[in-house]
Amino acid sequence: MIICPVCDHVQPEGTECDVCGKRFPTAVNVATPPVAQLPELELTPHAGGRDAVDAPVLPELDGTRLRSGPDLPAQVVQDLELTRAAPTGEMPVAALEELDTGRAQDDGVRTPAPLGAVTCRYCRNVQAVGLLCDNCGMRLPRARIAATSVAAKGEEDGWMACPSCHTRGRPGRACSECGTRLQEGA
Incomplete structure (x- = not known):
């Protein structure tokens, strides 16, 4: 896939963009010259996977690996605040009278359903019939x-x-x- 650097149009092939006309640079097929090996480099061929390496453990190195068995008994930290609360039991639940629900009192007036010609909310095209806008194709708010x-x-x-x-x-x-x-x- 080719992506145009000017308009970000994606197209499968071509030498220029189908949208903006930007010409794409063409790849030049240049034969790669042979690479000569340097005589001072040491070749380290490695065939067939892992080789055994003699690596003794350094005695002055501190080992931080945990042992497989239990090391120390678990200790309780006295100053640590636990986040788990004790059960509270049955508590009375009362409604809050001062809580504002954000709703106004219903006045009974309802917005009438759109009948007849409807204006498209996307392109502002006025259209009398149909569920889809003739101009942009979006769904019209019909009742x-x-x-x-x-x-x-x-x-x-x-x-x-x-x-x-x-x-x-x-x-x-x-x-x-x-x-x-x-x-x-x-």
């Missing part, structure tokens, strides 16, 4: 049909609303969206 109107419409033509997802379906069959069995009178 779904209320479950009560779906149920009322379903009673007229033999369809009913799914009790789980409110998708219209035929009674006695599985819902096409969630798979719940649609039963009459439910």
